[in-house]
Amino acid sequence: MATKAPAGQLTEEHEMIRQAAREFAQNEIAPIAAEFDESGEFPLETIRKMGQMGFMGIEIPEQYGGAGMDTMAYVLALEEISKADASHGTIMSVNNSLYCYAIYKFGTEEQKQQFMRPVAAGEKIGAYSLTEPMSGSDAATMRSRAVRDGDDYLITGRKSWVTSGPVADYILLFTITDPDKGAKGITAFLVEADKPGFTRGKKEPKLGIRASATSEILFEDYRVPASQRLGEEGEGFKIAMTVLDAGRIGIATQALGIAEAAYEASLQFVREREAFGQKIGEFQGTSFKIADMKTRIEAARGLIHSAAWAKQASKDSGGRYTLEASMAKLFASETAMFCAHHAVQIHGGMGYSKELPVERYFRDAKITEIYEGTSEIQRLVISRMETGLR
């Protein structure tokens, strides 16, 4: 059932999903997070369970396999999952906002049934593939190509940094159909993995979010029917950017979860640990860190909730929430780094040790300032929108 609440107000349904996500995250994810971080194994079992709980397609209507809830429900649940483990947070965020939401917004009925329904239900895994080895922040300069061949297209090229690339069943792929048109020559396709012409590259060894699998994917004369094109030819860049606005709210929320985990560990530590005859939280050098962490966390939450309400409103108005999403992503990801950095310092040697999760929060936080648009790109988007200059 759809949740309808005026901006700023949480419903009983919101509290219920937050509680369900918190219990699941603390009981089923937190205990295995360190082990999966160490091994780098993809946590398929917990992801499947999250699918059964409706967490893999929260905003997708129930008739399409989702939970039929609103954006606020999505961010409340994602925050809890990310607080327990940022890797699960990444997988959930990409599946929900970069993959399912794209098809829900731009797909045909057949595409929704075939490519969105099983992913929203958590039975299959979806990925989003924009980046290439020579095209990251400057996303429109990609080189991969799709050439029309009768009722099909033949795709050739190399895509990189694909979240869930090693395990994805379906991929939302952006590639060039008209190289003379720049950003307006990019087209989106829904592609199935493991068909002739498709290869997965090696899994990237990463600093953080190590249980979230990332890889290149390669296409060589990969045949895709025109019925699997998402939108019209040349609409791909706009689709990619529209969907990234949604994705950036997800990453902001993941960052909030990491920041909170780092903060709560620090809070407990400064209340218990003694040095020089007093609790370390009684030293101003430590207590001011706690104050700064808490203030930034609440500010990040405010920006994320504003962005979530703006996205929800856009579903009726069709308007954009680019500014809100970029501000939330920028501030929350820098808050995650700030809090994780202070948490390690507060814990001293224990913060540097793998015996506590604090060093993992530090490693996991960094990616939130990089993927789905670096902090520099968020500043560029925000300032362009405010000044009207380029």
Ligand code: CAA
């Ligand atoms: N919504 C809708 N349309 C948008 C838009 C948005 N948010 N942003 C731009 N557009 C449209 C513009 O209106 C413009 O259309 P018109 O020409 O019709 O006016 C068109 O797109 C081109 O826009 P720009 O001229 O602004 O494009 P640009 O080349 O200057 O690039 C950019 C803008 C903001 C820098 C963009 O390239 C960008 O966001 N780069 C970062 C890419 C990124 O986030 N990559 C991460 C990929 S995902 C990932 O990390 C891995 C993963 O698996 C999670």
